[in-house]
Amino acid sequence: MKIIGIVQAIVSVLLVVSILLQSRGSGLGAGIGVDFGGSYHTKRGFEKFLVRSSVVLSALFIVVSIVAVAIVDV
Numbered sequence: 658m659k660i661i662g663i664v665q666a667i668v669s670v671l672l673v674v675s676i677l678l679q680s681r682g683s684g685l686g687a688g689i690g691v692d693f694g695g696s697y698h699t700k701r702g703f704e705k706f707l708v709r710s711s712v713v714l715s716a717l718f719i720v721v722s723i724v725a726v727a728i729v730d731v
Contacts, residue, residue: 661725668721672714679707 658725658728661721661728665718665721665725668714668718672711672718675707675711675714679704679711
């Protein structure tokens with residue numbers, strides 16, 4: 658159980674870092690569906706890596722959390 662907690666903590670820190678490093682250029686309006694004249698651009702390079710890594714890390718975090726709950730319930 659201790660190993661799962663350590664893995665969960667590491668994955669959560671990496672997930673927070675990958676989310677915070679992502680570009681904030683679109684502003685707050687994009688978060689609620691409002692476009693203030695911003696242009697669409699394709700994600701390339703490091704930005705694309707950050708998006709994919711945050712998706713993978715979030716899925717991994719969910720799996721590790723489910724495993725941790727399943728072990729506690731047994």
